Structures are given as structure tokens and as C-alpha cells.
Amino acid sequence: MASSKTLNQANLETLGANRLAQLLLELVAVDAQTKRRLRLELASANRSGDVAGEVAKRLATIAKAEAFVDWNKVKPLARDIEAQRRAIMEHIAPTDPATAFELLWKLIALARPVLSWCDDSHGTLGTVFATALSVLGALAAAARLPTDQLVDRVFDSVCDNDHGQFHGLVTLMTEPLGEAGLKSLRRKFEAMAREVQQRPPQGERRVIGFGSGGVFYEDEMEARRHERLVRQALVDIADALGDVDAFIAQCPADQRHNPAIAAAIAERLLAAGRAAEAIAALDAAEAIRRKGGHWPNWDRVRIAALDALGHAECAQCG
Secondary structure, eight states: OOOTTSOSHHHHHTTHHHHHHHHHHHHHTTOHHHHHHHHHHHHHHTTOSOHHHHHHHHHHHHHHOOSOBOGGGHHHHHHHHHHHHHHIIIIITTTOHHHHHHHHHHHHHTHHHHTTSBOOTTOHHHHHHHHHHHTHHHHHHHHTOOHHHHHHHHHHHHHSOTTSTTTTHHHHTHHHHHHHHHHHHHHHHHHHHTOOOOOOOGGGOOEEEEETTEEEEHHHHHHHHHHHHHHHHHHHHHHHHTOHHHHHHTSOGGGTTSHHHHHHHHHHHHHTTOHHHHHHHHHTTHHHHHTOOOOTTHHHHHHHHHHHHHHHHHHHHO
8 A cells, every 4th residue: 555655646636636736836936937837737727718828928939048058958948848848739739730730830940040059969859849740730631721721831840851850741741732732842852952952162062071083162052952852852742642653754864873862762662552553673783782782671672573463364274
């Protein structure tokens, strides 16, 4: 049997509401995080509609902070942001998913300023942001936002993803975007791909590093980042649409002999019911695979493709 001094709900209830309220007031006088949590609970209990306002104010305050946070002070900040996430999901989302969606998006966007002045080497904050991101798609579907607005929001966030806070966003938004939204998003990235990156005059180019290949210029690195961003976005959209040909189009022809890329292509061809083409894609990379290396998906995909092709051949023979 638990001691009467054990801190559990039953024992605390024996203190009575008045005494517990007094103790909480003493605690919040020296604990700002607990104070903010109680304010959120009161706002929710009173149905005052102030929960969203309290969360919005706190997110804005965190975004404005500029002082560097050492690794040993990251956990309290993470708990603060996690408390805002829980308030959004527990107190706002059930009755007002549109407002909850807006607030959760703002919370995830905090990663950009927060991770620039924090030492998150242990990934504590990154875990909080990833947890918030994981439910964003479901919340967007519940919010029923206009497709064009959601397309613009996804496009802007994918382009502003320096800390990886929106990694996998296109996949998460597949359902709320729908086929029309995904195709609209694809057009925006295709237009971005056609943008010509202007190279500044040689005398104005900024050197940002040196390597075995020579000088690294800022404009060259930005051009490569731009290319990678667009290509990955178009790959994600192709997968979301189940468009295997669009996926293949994003794989440069001179890289399709790479066994890892060949296996990725073959896997998608196989899912589309194109087993013979999947085998052909693998065969194109067979010479390089035989030279050695670790290609974990190769055998699995090849066996599955041969099996599917065998069944198809048997069906034709029968």
C-alpha cells in the first residue's frame, strides 16, 4: 500500500482544492513555465477562447529571442515549445482545426530562428518539431483549407527549409492537397527549375571555402542548393501522385546505372505493374553492382520483379 506521503493523485486530492490552489500559486511565483501552463488550462476550462491567443503570444515571444542557448539550457526551451504543441492539439484542434493548423505551422516554423541560436546537438528540439510536423497533414485535412492557399504554404515552406524542419512535407500533405493541389505544386517547382541563376561578375563573387577541386563560391553553392531542392520536391510530388515516369525524369540519365538509383526506379515500376521495365532498369546497373558495394534493396526488388514477371508470364500462357 502506498504511503500517505507518496505524490500521487489520490493523496494530493486529500489536500483539498483550496490548499492545492495555494501551493500552485507559490510554485508559479518561481516557475514561469508552470505559470504559463496553468494560464492555458484556465483559459481552456473557462471556454474563454483565449487559449489560441495565449499560444500565439508565446510563440511570437520565442521567435523574437536572440540570446544563444547552451546545450544544458535547451531542455527547458524544448519543454516550453512542447507545452505549446500540446495546448494546440488538446485544447484547440478538437473544436477549431483551422486555427490549430495555423498555430502548429507557426510552431514548426520556429525551428528556423530557434535552431540558429541554440546548441541542439542532442536533437532535443528537433524531436519536438518533428513530432509537431507528423500530425500537420491530418490537421490540414481537418481544417479543409482552400487548395490554392495550401499549395502556396507548402511551396514556401519547402523552399525555406534550412534546418530540415519541413522535411517530408509534400508526402505529409498528399491527402489535403489532393491530385489537383499536387499538380499545381508541381507546376510551381517546374517554373522554379526554369529560373536562370544569374552568376555575378568574377570580381563580385564571394569565396566561402576551399577544397581539392579549388575555390568554393557562394553563387555556385546556392545554384547547387537550388537544383537539389527542386529535384527533391519534384521527386516527392511524383511519388505522391504515383507517377513513376515523372520520378524517372528526375534521375539524370548518367546516374541510372547506379545500383541504388536503379533499385529505386525498379521498385516504383514494380508498384506500377511494370515488372519487365523494372528488370530492365536493374539490368542496366548490373555491371556496376557486380564490382561490389552494399546495395541493400537490390536483391529484394529484383526477386519481387522476377516473381511478378513470372506470374504475368504464367497468366499469359494460361
